[in-house]
Amino acid sequence: MSLPQHPYVRPSQVIGSMRDNGYKNTAYALAELIDNSIQAGAKTVRFVCFEAYEKVNATSRRRIQKIAILDDGYGMDEETLYMALEFGASKNKEDPEGMGKFGMGLPNSSISQCKKTEVWSWQNGNRPYYTYLDVDEIESGKQETIPYPEIKDLDNIIADAYKGSVPNSGTVIVWSSLDRLHWKTSIALLKHTQNLIGRMYRYMIQHKDESKRVRIVFENQLFDESTGGYKSENPVSFKANDPLYLMTDTVVEDAKDFPSDFKGQSLFDISLDGQSNREEIELSDGTKGYYCIRASSVKKSFAEKLTEQTNSKIGSTDVGRQFASNIGLSIIRSGRELDLKRDFKIKDNYQKDRYIGVEVHFPPSLDNFFGVTNNKQSATKIQPANLPEIALQEGVDEAEVISAIKESDPDHALLLECLAKIEGAFETFNELKLKNITYGKVTKNQGSENADPASVIASNAEEQRSNEYPTAGDFEPADRDEVREALSEYSYTKTELEELTTNVIDNNIKVQFIEKEGPLTTLFDISLNQGLTLIQINNEHNFYRNFMSKATERDQMLLKVCLAAWGRMEKEAPTDEVRRRYRLSREKWGEVLDGYLNQDEY
Incomplete structure (x- = not known):
């Protein structure tokens, strides 16, 4: 009996789970692409955001639309480019001492952050070859194989990002449909990648041999509606970040x-x-x-x-x-x-x-x-x-x-x-x-008279927990603009927003509680921001109305600290998929609890 052959992997079935591939954050995923550029002999790697204003809750805010990595390395011919998007097939494996030898970096890191990845590469002044990977097309069954590279010129906005001088050889990778970025604005992305990228590549940024030194440049291109084009904002060259503090100019x-x-x-x-x-x-x-x-x-x-x-x-x-x-x-x-x-x-x-x-x-x-x-x-x-x-x-x-x-x-x-x-x-x-070093006056953070005691206690507990079980951003100081943007989702007046933002920054608050009407039967919602966990307690939930609002101040504080512990558990989730399951469990529990308390005798 002749049986039909089956592939080891069906892309349409597994691409979703492959996206939860364990990258800690966007900076680590970008590092995979920077690795490839450096291994390809690049002297300058450009990390470019394309940003535009979008309507978010009736407010116009900046949001990243695309991210591009541009280099001046050796480039790829059509056969090498064809392999570049295949999981496990990169030619970097042929270099036993190179940074990238597993053949997973480009496709693996890309699908962890976006749904569409486009790649252009060229050599010796020839026109670029182009191919792409599209998660939506793979999931629908439309794209079962990698499109064979075709000759295609760079988009004008990408060519312009080279500052008008496209190198003789190079590679460009563009991420779009960015559904999994950890940071949604160029300001936040720069803030949280600057120290990390600078630390990861410190020995290359400050290589003793100038011919082996690498320059990594961040730049934002902001869409200008009046002209229909992009306007370049000030580029930033990444500095080395040395944990041993032996380097200078860091x-x-x-x-x-x-x-x-x-x-x-x-x-x-x-x-x-x-x-x-x-x-x-x-x-x-x-x-x-x-x-x-x-x-x-x-x-x-x-x-x-x-x-x-x-x-x-x-x-x-x-x-x-x-x-x-x-x-x-x-x-x-x-x-x-x-x-x-x-x-x-x-x-x-x-x-x-x-x-x-x-x-x-x-x-x-x-x-x-x-x-x-x-x-x-x-x-x-x-x-x-x-x-x-x-x-x-x-x-x-x-x-x-x-x-x-x-x-x-x-x-x-x-x-x-x-x-x-x-x-x-x-x-x-x-x-x-x-x-015999003196470390100055040691004072424990007690917060100010304006700080919620539960927030102060939960923040101190969060800081102690992070010493043993650190997560990304635990030791990053909260950024005022980011805190203000996160809090602005909750319909505060301008004065209230500034007071609350100042309180969070001045008192080093890491967990902030907000009592507002929340979604349906959810008791509490959690928003994880760099350096700050926001916990919104739904004051329309039956548990809040029947118990929490009537509890003593001490009991309210204890209940809030309990919710903060759940928030920390979500923050420590090893993957996005586990974090998603925690969130679904939290929402389902809130729904069941609301139903149990929806009785006249209460």
């Missing part, structure tokens, strides 16, 4: 309270240089590689200068907050940061560990050894080793664990040795004690 120097007499100087002392402690290793299958660890701690003179400039603890300064955003272990693969793992940091209530920096470097040849994921979001095997547990399993003393497993699993023993050295690098924290 983003921290742009902080408002950065001491001017330290410009052009390293702010930390180096304790591990990454050269004298470089370890060459060979795995059991013959794979060779290396790893090296660098570490640093804040200079006493710089800490003292910050102390002079504040009446509070130096961690509350703009510089101190910037330090806090870089807490953890920076994992560097092929010169590019994969991840900043916060679970290696010292558990310290006042985040004094922000004043040390640790990073580990390794080449792509050790990807399997360190557990590098195919979306280059993390190295899963780099985490604190539980030596007591392993010792218990092996039936040996903790000090003998590594030697005990060397015979049976030499590669695991090598990994444990590396992890032990990484953890040892965090002993740089002890150097701070030897330096």
